[in-house]
Amino acid sequence: MSTLTEAAPPQAIPPDSGQPAGSAPRTRRKLTPYWLLLPGVAWLVVFFAVPMLYQGSTSLQTGSLEDGFRVTWHLATYWDALVEYKWHFVRSFGYAATATLLCLAIGYPLAYTIAFKASKRWRSVLLILVIAPFFTSFLIRTLAWKTILSDGGPVVGLLNTLHVLDVTSAIGLTSGDRVLATPLAVVCGLTYNFLPFMILPLYTSLERIDPRLHEAAGDLYARPFTTFRKVTFPISLPGVVAGTLLTFIPASGDYINAQLLGSPSEQMVGNGIQKQFLNVLDYPTAAALSFILMALILGMVTVYMRKAGTEELV
Amino acid sequence: MAFNELTDGLSEPVRKAWERSLTSGRAALGRRAVLRAAALTAGAAGLAACGIPPAGHTGGTGDSTANAAKDLSDSEKEVNFSNWPLYVDTDENDKEKHGTLEAFTAATGIKVRYTEDVNDNVEFFGKVKPQLAAGQDTGRDLMVLTDWMAARLIRLGWAQKLKPANVTTAITNVESRFRAPDWDPGRLYSYPWAGIQVVIAYNRKATKGKEVTSVAQLLEDPDLKGRVTFLSEMRDSIGITLLDMGKDPAKFTADDYAAAVARLQKAVDNKQIRRFTGNDYGQELSSGDIAACVAWGGDLIQLQADNPDIEFVIPEKGFVTSTDNLLVPARAQHKTNAEKLIDFYYQPKIAAQLTAGIGFVSAVTGVKEELAAIAPDSAANPLVVPTPGMAAKAHVFRTLTETEESDFEEKFSKLIGA
Numbered sequence: 082m083s084t085l086t087e088a089a090p091p092q093a094i095p096p097d098s099g100q101p102a103g104s105a106p107r108t109r110r111k112l113t114p115y116w117l118l119l120p121g122v123a124w125l126v127v128f129f130a131v132p133m134l135y136q137g138s139t140s141l142q143t144g145s146l147e148d149g150f151r152v153t154w155h156l157a158t159y160w161d162a163l164v165e166y167k168w169h170f171v172r173s174f175g176y177a178a179t180a181t182l183l184c185l186a187i188g189y190p191l192a193y194t195i196a197f198k199a200s201k202r203w204r205s206v207l208l209i210l211v212i213a214p215f216f217t218s219f220l221i222r223t224l225a226w227k228t229i230l231s232d233g234g235p236v237v238g239l240l241n242t243l244h245v246l247d248v249t250s251a252i253g254l255t256s257g258d259r260v261l262a263t264p265l266a267v268v269c270g271l272t273y274n275f276l277p278f279m280i281l282p283l284y285t286s287l288e289r290i291d292p293r294l295h296e297a298a299g300d301l302y303a304r305p306f307t308t309f310r311k312v313t314f315p316i317s318l319p320g321v322v323a324g325t326l327l328t329f330i331p332a333s334g335d336y337i338n339a340q341l342l343g344s345p346s347e348q349m350v351g352n353g354i355q356k357q358f359l360n361v362l363d364y365p366t367a368a369a370l371s372f373i374l375m376a377l378i379l380g381m382v383t384v385y386m387r388k389a390g391t392e393e394l395v
Numbered sequence: 396m397a398f399n400e401l402t403d404g405l406s407e408p409v410r411k412a413w414e415r416s417l418t419s420g421r422a423a424l425g426r427r428a429v430l431r432a433a434a435l436t437a438g439a440a441g442l443a444a445c446g447i448p449p450a451g452h453t454g455g456t457g458d459s460t461a462n463a464a465k466d467l468s469d470s471e472k473e474v475n476f477s478n479w480p481l482y483v484d485t486d487e488n489d490k491e492k493h494g495t496l497e498a499f500t501a502a503t504g505i506k507v508r509y510t511e512d513v514n515d516n517v518e519f520f521g522k523v524k525p526q527l528a529a530g531q532d533t534g535r536d537l538m539v540l541t542d543w544m545a546a547r548l549i550r551l552g553w554a555q556k557l558k559p560a561n562v563t564t565a566i567t568n569v570e571s572r573f574r575a576p577d578w579d580p581g582r583l584y585s586y587p588w589a590g591i592q593v594v595i596a597y598n599r600k601a602t603k604g605k606e607v608t609s610v611a612q613l614l615e616d617p618d619l620k621g622r623v624t625f626l627s628e629m630r631d632s633i634g635i636t637l638l639d640m641g642k643d644p645a646k647f648t649a650d651d652y653a654a655a656v657a658r659l660q661k662a663v664d665n666k667q668i669r670r671f672t673g674n675d676y677g678q679e680l681s682s683g684d685i686a687a688c689v690a691w692g693g694d695l696i697q698l699q700a701d702n703p704d705i706e707f708v709i710p711e712k713g714f715v716t717s718t719d720n721l722l723v724p725a726r727a728q729h730k731t732n733a734e735k736l737i738d739f740y741y742q743p744k745i746a747a748q749l750t751a752g753i754g755f756v757s758a759v760t761g762v763k764e765e766l767a768a769i770a771p772d773s774a775a776n777p778l779v780v781p782t783p784g785m786a787a788k789a790h791v792f793r794t795l796t797e798t799e800e801s802d803f804e805e806k807f808s809k810l811i812g813a
Contacts, residue, residue: 357808
């Protein structure tokens with residue numbers, strides 16, 4: 082913006098020329114950037130700021146559907162909601178964090194392979210394969226996991242044969258010899274559904290790394306692992322941060338996976354918001370829960386970004 | 396279609412179950428429902444709710460005309476009809492073709508704009524509430540909602556009284572047991588589209604041949620542990636549990652309700668109950684992941700056709716019935732046309748076609764005979780045409796006051812973990 086104002090000739094017209102018309106184009110030019118900003122700002126106001134205000138106001142109301150809701154500044158709603166749903170929050174963040182870590186563990190090698198090991202032609206094919214699940218509805222993809230993890234299905238059969246489920250049961254991830262309706266199923270669903278959000282930013286930041294940097298590292302006697310640790314990974318950090326955020330944030334607000342793949346003990350805060358809003362018709366509590374969720378995520382993300390120390394997220 | 400390609404490799408029953416759990420029916424967690432609910436919870440809870448004025452300000456329930464708009468029925472020969480997915484007879488080869496709706500257009504010259512956008516009672520309510528609360532037209536002339544939601548709309552003054560002269564066939568032909576629900580005595584506002592029966596279903600293979608005959612068995616039989624589901628529709632799950640405890644869902648007290656919740660809670664705590672479901676139970680019941688569950692009659696007909704191991708049982712202590720009802724919302728612009736459509740569907744011949752197509756109970760007198768002529772299998776199926784013995788065991792869930800409703804829903808939400 083500053084470049085624009087500087088670019089405008091400051092003294093194009095002598096100040097004492099007595100031509101009032103002369104100032105019009107100047108102001109117009111000064112205002113141009115603001116006019117250009119207008120659509121974006123209007124969009125933010127209409128679809129973000131106003132809804133946020135509405136939601137904020139809703140969370141401070143009391144009343145009922147029949148008598149109407151009025152703003153009474155009833156702040157206790159927040160505390161009550163937090164107390165009542167504390168375990169839902171814990172589960173939401175716990176499952177989302179686990180899923181994010183799994184996504185990173187699965188996504189990084191994959192993105193790395195696509196970026197460095199695959200030939201040009203294969204690269205696009207592999208990328209399409211990563212995006213392909215998006216052509217199907219989120220819900221269908223989640224329901225598919227019911228078939229995959231079915232009690233009598235081959236996956237659970239194999240896990241039982243290998244006694245994997247005994248281990249996961251011991252740490253509370255599953256119960257008995259099944260996977261569906263356990264935390265493990267919810268985490269699996271979350272991981273699968275949000276994996277592409279991890280892979281794509283990782284790929285974009287890995288793909289732009291100049292391969293000659295690897296050669297240079299090799300020339301300086303770095304072993305492949307050292308090259309990765311000292312060169313590749315640090316440069317891809319923006320991708321890691323972007324990927325983890327894109328995975329963690331929607332995953333902690335998700336409720337479909339918990340609803341379809343979990344039991345009553347795996348419900349997340351999203352399920353609570355949905356029930357409060359649609360069934361109980363307690364709009365203030367639903368709004369307060371949404372705000373608490375948002376605030377907690379914002380807090381965590383801020384701390385995380387500080388720690389990660391990446392200002393320029395690409 | 397993309398969906399067909401996706402499900403190509405699956406066996407027929409599984410594919411059908413999928414399709415059903417996605418697109419069909421009552422309280423389905425439909426694709427659209429999910430998207431919409433997601434949009435709602437995504438932070439726009441306030442959008443609909445900010446400073447909601449008291450409901451009914453557009454005219455109380457006592458006033459029959461205050462919530463009416465100018466009726467354009469004569470000049471615009473059309474009616475906008477919102478219904479649940481797969482809830483009308485549909486041509487096997489052409490999904491856009493609905494025999495009874497076409498017959499209506501042929502008979503009256505009124506074009507039907509038929510939309511399958513009711514996936515779930517509460518979700519649909521959330522969608523139309525802002526307009527109704529503001530006294531605006533929803534763009535719909537006719538909608539199908541389950542008893543308690545229909546009751547809520549009437550209570551809030553958001554449904555219009557029907558003109559008796561326009562629904563004479565319906566007045567004559569509605570079966571007596573459907574005539575006087577406690578929320579609309581004498582059917583001044585609504586007429587049933589179809590009846591629903593909540594029964595017990597089990598997969599004989601999954602129970603190893605063992606019969607499942609009662610709610611008590613669902614809740615306590617160790618052989619079923621972790622393989623039982625109940626419905627996430629509060630009235631259906633609590634209603635059938637109350638019956639098992641010897642209470643009548645038509646006149647229970649708050650204590651009875653608490654006792655029923657406690658009973659279910661115990662079964663949740665000791666992991667007897669696996670989940671509370673919309674109609675996505677079909678897939679799991681068919682695969683045997685669920686051995687036994689509380690289920691909706693209409694779904695079972697389809698499930699049984701796909702998987703002969705699936706059985707249904709009418710519990711000895713009684714079962715819950717309810718109806719989905721046709722309502723004209725406030726400010727609808729084609730009220731007379733809507734009334735004509737309601738009336739049209741109360742001809743036994745048309746009702747029989749509808750019943751044969753959807754497999755839910757009809758509320759029209761004389762439908763059984765007509766059904767026997769066009770679909771003898773359906774006519775003989777107690778899930779479609781209840782036997783006299785069953786009718787004696789059928790119970791409705793009483794209408795709740797607003798305070799009760801939010802209190803009970805809150806308790807039920809806790810029970811199902813949300």
